[in-house]
Amino acid sequence: MFLEYEYEYSDELLFVSTLKYEYYKHDYNSRVDEQFQFRLGAVSLLNDEFTFKAFYSNNKVYPALASLAQFPYPRTGNPTLKAMSIENYSSELIYNTDKHRASLGYSTFAISDPIKLNETNTYFNGSKTVTFKDFFINYTYLPNKDHKIMLEYYSSTRDVSSAVSPIF
Numbered sequence: 001m002f003l004e005y006e007y008e009y010s011d012e013l014l015f016v017s018t019l020k021y022e023y024y025k026h027d028y029n030s031r032v033d034e035q036f037q038f039r040l041g042a043v044s045l046l047n048d049e050f051t052f053k054a055f056y057s058n059n060k061v062y063p064a065l066a067s068l069a070q071f072p073y074p075r076t077g078n079p080t081l082k083a084m085s086i087e088n089y090s091s092e093l094i095y096n097t098d099k100h101r102a103s104l105g106y107s108t109f110a111i112s113d114p115i116k117l118n119e120t121n122t123y124f125n126g127s128k129t130v131t132f133k134d135f136f137i138n139y140t141y142l143p144n145k146d147h148k149i150m151l152e153y154y155s156s157t158r159d160v161s162s163a164v165s166p167i168f
Contacts, residue, residue: 005017015042016055018039033062035060036060037058039057039058049095049096050094050095050096053092055089057086058088059085061083061084067081067123076123077122078123084112084113084114085112090106092105099143100140100141102137106135108132109134110130112129136152137152138150138151
């Protein structure tokens with residue numbers, strides 16, 4: 001089930017919220033999983049050309065069925081795996097005119113209970129939180145309706161002290 005609500009506080013400020021409910025029932029055992037995810041944010045029109053966006057979300061990534069099943073080839077599944085939890089903060093400043101669009105953004109992702117693969121090819125949940133920090137800049141020039149020129153830069157770094165395997 002997915003719900004979304006937008007509240008227009010003023011012509012310049014919009015609040016956004018979403019809620020998602022997921023239910024998983026496995027036929028091969030008695031396991032049932034339920035999880036909630038949400039996102040809160042604000043979009044502010046600073047003036048005719050500048051917009052600022054900020055969001056917070058807490059999401060879950062449910063294990064793939066292959067990582068839960070206990071088939072030994074090529075990897076051994078783990079029916080006790082938990083969903084990964086991803087906490088995210090993001091912000092973006094956007095400049096927009098008829099011929100130019102530029103944006104600058106930053107976000108952090110903190111992943112708890114990451115699903116990993118050990119040396120015996122068995123899936124497990126890692127015990128440390130893994131943190132990624134992303135930064136981007138992009139610019140688009142629209143000389144006419146049929147053409148555009150785009151420049152983009154993106155960088156993502158991981159807090160190496162929080163990881164214990166090459167997967168995360």
